[in-house]
Amino acid sequence: MGNQVNEALVAARAEKLFFYSPYNFLRQLEVDVQQRLFGTGVAGQYAADPTHQVFEFAEGEDTVQFLYTLLTWDTDFFRAPVYKLFTILFTSATSAATLAAAGTAFRQQLKQQGAAYCFAELPVEDTRVAQALGNAGWRLVETRLTFFHDAVASFNYPRYPVRSAGKDEAAAIGRISAQARNDYDRFHADKWFGDELGDQFLAKYASASVEGYCDDVLVPNEVSLPVDSFLAISDLHQHANSLHTGFSRVVLTAVGPANRGWHLKLVSETVHRARQNGASYVLMTTQATNRAVFRTCEKLGFKLGGSSHVLAWSA
Known part of the structure; x- marks a missing residue:
């Protein structure tokens, strides 16, 4: 050492x-x-x-x-x-x-x-x-796929009503994240954490996204529809400046039962947001088991870019 x-x-x-x-x-x-x-x-x-x-x-x-x-x-x-x-x-x-x-x-x-x-x-x-x-x-705990959209400028999917979450909604966004448990993300697939602690971590992460960790957090803005989903976005400014391009990355997303179907809508609006901001690429990483995200990617014109493995050791 x-x-x-x-x-x-x-x-x-x-x-x-x-x-x-x-x-x-x-x-x-x-x-x-x-x-x-x-x-x-x-x-x-x-x-x-x-x-x-x-x-x-x-x-x-x-x-x-x-x-x-x-x-x-x-x-x-x-x-x-x-x-x-x-x-x-x-x-x-x-x-x-x-x-x-x-x-x-x-x-x-x-x-x-x-x-x-x-x-x-x-x-x-x-x-x-x-x-x-x-x-x-060491043990394998997660295999990830990264999808990308590189036709942002010409993206013309239908629009959906969304808004940016307010900081006063941070706790609520955290609860949505914790309740929409994904058994295949590394905090739940690796039993070193335990399900309850994994839920708590993702709740904290989601709340921090609203409080400034991310550049934007989109939620539905439809009359009479409760907010039971969100999508957190990072615009990766430092990387974008160094690489002379524009990015938007989907950092974290969760959809509860009251907002079924809103994953596609929130991702679509993320691409629209990137287009309006002049970004060239939208990136999204998910588990290799997440077939629902695959379907969203296929419908919206995302392409598969790469894959990674998460391995872990514990005492």
């Missing part, structure tokens, strides 16, 4: 690190900029952040590095030390046995630091990292 990042290992992993960009499937965006923002640039400068940690494992001529960090907000909420692994660095010559041994050593390092939980979100292209973690006892 405390080692500097090995530049040669970053270079060896450059091809896979590109896929850590959440926009790797948008071919119009510059590869070099995406690498700097999300891939080799992040890995190469990882140790420069004092909250980041580097664990190094050496065996023979092989060196393996784990880049990870303590998540203070999550740690406070769950009242247990929660870590996130960014990635693992190694060369193509590193054997599966060495990676497995490195994974076991990293697991021991986490235990020594008092970690209760550690997770990683890996692009599906990074199979060797997923295999190394699996061999070290």
Whole structure:
């Protein structure tokens, strides 16, 4: 722990690190900029952040590095030390046995630091990292698909009455999120959290979205219809500025029984909002099990961009 990042290992992993960009499937965006923002640039400068940690494992001529960090907000909420692994660095010559041994050593390092939980979100292209973690006892808790809409300027789906949620509705939005439980999101699929705590986390997250964490939260605005659904949006301003384009990302959405059918309407209005704001892309990530979202994407003209796995370890 405390080692500097090995530049040669970053270079060896450059091809896979590109896929850590959440926009790797948008071919119009510059590869070099995406690498700097999300891939080799992040890995190469990882140790420069004092909250980041580097664990190094050496065996023979092989060196393996784990880049990870303590998540203070999550740690406070769950009242247990929660870590996130960014990635693992190694060369193509590193054997599966060495990676497995490195994974076991990293697991021991986490235990020594008092970690209760550690997770990683890996692009599906990074199979060797997923295999190394699996061999070290990590479990798969969620597989995600990211859809994108790149014809925002010409989007002409029918309009629906929506409005932005007010900050005084934060608690209500939180309750909607908690009650619309999704057994396949990582907070419910991974039983380390437990259903009740998973509900509480998503309620807090949804409330924070209304209170300023997100750029907008859309809710139905139809006469005599109770608000029992919402869709939180981030416009990803920092990424958009760096990549010289405009984004809107669906961060979180939930639909209760009183608003059946409103997922499609809220997503449609998100695309209209992006068009009005001059954005080029709308992004939406969901679980690979969420067939209802697939149908929405098909109807509204979204395309499948990429996929990722969430793996986790707990003490």
